[in-house]
Amino acid sequence: MIVKNKEEETLITALQDPYTKEAAFRELVRTYQERLYWHIRKIVLDHDDADDVLQETFIKIFRNITSFQGNSSLFTWMYRIATNESITHINKKSRRNKISDEEYNELALKNLESDVYFEGDAIQLKLQKAIATLPDRQRMVFNMRYFDEIPYKEMSKILEVTVGGLKSTYHIASQKIKLFLEDNETF
Amino acid sequence: MQKIALEDLPKDTGMTVPKDYFDQLESRIVATTLKSEAEKAPKIVHLNTWWKIAAAASIIGIGLWLLPEKSGADLNTNTMVNSEFTIDYYIDDVLSDMPDEGLYNMIEDSELDASSFNNTINKQELEEYLMENLDLSTLLSYE
Numbered sequence: 001m002i003v004k005n006k007e008e009e010t011l012i013t014a015l016q017d018p019y020t021k022e023a024a025f026r027e028l029v030r031t032y033q034e035r036l037y038w039h040i041r042k043i044v045l046d047h048d049d050a051d052d053v054l055q056e057t058f059i060k061i062f063r064n065i066t067s068f069q070g071n072s073s074l075f076t077w078m079y080r081i082a083t084n085e086s087i088t089h090i091n092k093k094s095r096r097n098k099i100s101d102e103e104y105n106e107l108a109l110k111n112l113e114s115d116v117y118f119e120g121d122a123i124q125l126k127l128q129k130a131i132a133t134l135p136d137r138q139r140m141v142f143n144m145r146y147f148d149e150i151p152y153k154e155m156s157k158i159l160e161v162t163v164g165g166l167k168s169t170y171h172i173a174s175q176k177i178k179l180f181l182e183d184n185e186t187f
Numbered sequence: 188m189q190k191i192a193l194e195d196l197p198k199d200t201g202m203t204v205p206k207d208y209f210d211q212l213e214s215r216i217v218a219t220t221l222k223s224e225a226e227k228a229p230k231i232v233h234l235n236t237w238w239k240i241a242a243a244a245s246i247i248g249i250g251l252w253l254l255p256e257k258s259g260a261d262l263n264t265n266t267m268v269n270s271e272f273t274i275d276y277y278i279d280d281v282l283s284d285m286p287d288e289g290l291y292n293m294i295e296d297s298e299l300d301a302s303s304f305n306n307t308i309n310k311q312e313l314e315e316y317l318m319e320n321l322d323l324s325t326l327l328s329y330e
Contacts, residue, residue, distance in 0.1 A: 022221065029213045037209075041202055054212075055219055062220045120201015127196055146193075147200060174193055181191045 008074050015065045025062055032075065033058075035148075036082045042143045043086040045108040045128075047117040053089045057082045072157045079158045083140065105132050130180040137161075138173040145170050 014024035036057060041050040060081050068077060094104040109132040112118050113125060120128070131139055140159065144150045145166075152163045159166070 022217075025220070026213065026217050029216050033212050033216065034209055037204075037212075038200075038202075042200060045202075047202075047204060055216055058216050059220050059223050062224065117203045117205070118201055119203050120197075120199070124197050124199065124201035128200065147198060178191050178193065181196075 005073075012065075012068065012070065012074060016068070021062075021065075025065075028061070028074075029058060032078060035075075036078060039079060039144070039148065040082050040086050042147065043083070043140065044089060045105075045112050045132075046115065049089060049093075049108075053082070053085050056089075057085045060085065073154070076154055076157045080160075083158065087136065101136075108132075126181060126184060127177070129184075130177040133180060134173055134176060138169055138176070141166055141169045142173040142177070146174075 011024055011028060014020040015028065017024075033054070037050060037054050040053045040057070041047065044050050044053060057078070061078055064081075068074070072080075090101055090104055094101045097104065099107070109129055112128060118125075131142060134142065137159075141155065144155050144158070145152075150158070152166050155161075155166050156163050161169070
């Protein structure tokens with residue numbers, strides 16, 4: 001659920017006021033925590049990683065809210081922070097383990113199968129494997145459009161890509177996923 | 188090979204969270220965020236030893252430069268105010284207490300021949316002569 005503009009304006013004003021910032025921040029977390037969590041989780045796959053990234057995201061939101069200009073919606077701005085923090089997390093972990101980002105994603109996907117916090121069936125697992133084969137941008141666009149059903153216009157502001165470019169990216173990503181599933185059919 | 192339609196695929200990722208995760212999440216995130224802000228320490232720049240020495244030396248140097256010159260050091264007459272008041276003060280305060288021999292020595296430095304003066308020369312006349320014929324730097328050298 002996206003907060004309406006007027007309510008969002010009130011929330012932003014409260015967040016940017018030192019006297020009401022803490023209370024407003026609680027409301028912000030309460031409103032957006034789940035949506036941001038699942039966006040992060042779909043990128044990093046692991047629950048503990050998603051938990052860490054979500055915390056970092058909210059710390060960054062708290063620190064930078066005073067400089068929020070209102071050029072986009074509050075949610076779009078937070079979503080962008082969450083996206084960047086997720087990618088940064090993957091990069092850091094890859095470097096720490098001295099592997100590439102792609103290798104890290106493969107490892108995360110392998111772990112998903114045995115993850116206690118994954119209760120999907122075979123097709124759901126296969127879909128995640130298909131998504132994991134996509135390049136970062138295609139993966140993000142597919143997740144946001146397919147699972148989160150974010151409108152292209154809003155996605156354009158989050159990822160800073162044109163609507164036309166996003167439609168094209170989603171189409172290519174969808175085709176790749178379908179091909180992967182057909183080649184590895186489990187139906 | 189069966190063709191797959193995207194619409195046939197599940198909209199649920201199959202991923203789950205621990206029990207009551209979201210119920211406790213808000214308080215944990217807020218607490219951690221506020222704690223993180225409180226712990227944000229100001230950045231401290233550590234100077235290495237040489238920088239510390241250089242800073243200390245600069246302060247000492249500036250301090251010495253600002254200190255007044257000690258009494259008894261050679262006076263630089265250029266730094267003194269060359270005024271009638273200064274000369275009069277010197278004559279009244281220094282020369283009036285000077286023994287006659289000192290005054291005669293000062294005359295020897297002048298262009299006049301001391302022998303042209305008889306021994307009964309009036310001290311006041313001598314002082315007047317010196318004021319008219321000797322400059323301040325010469326007067327000060329007899330202090």
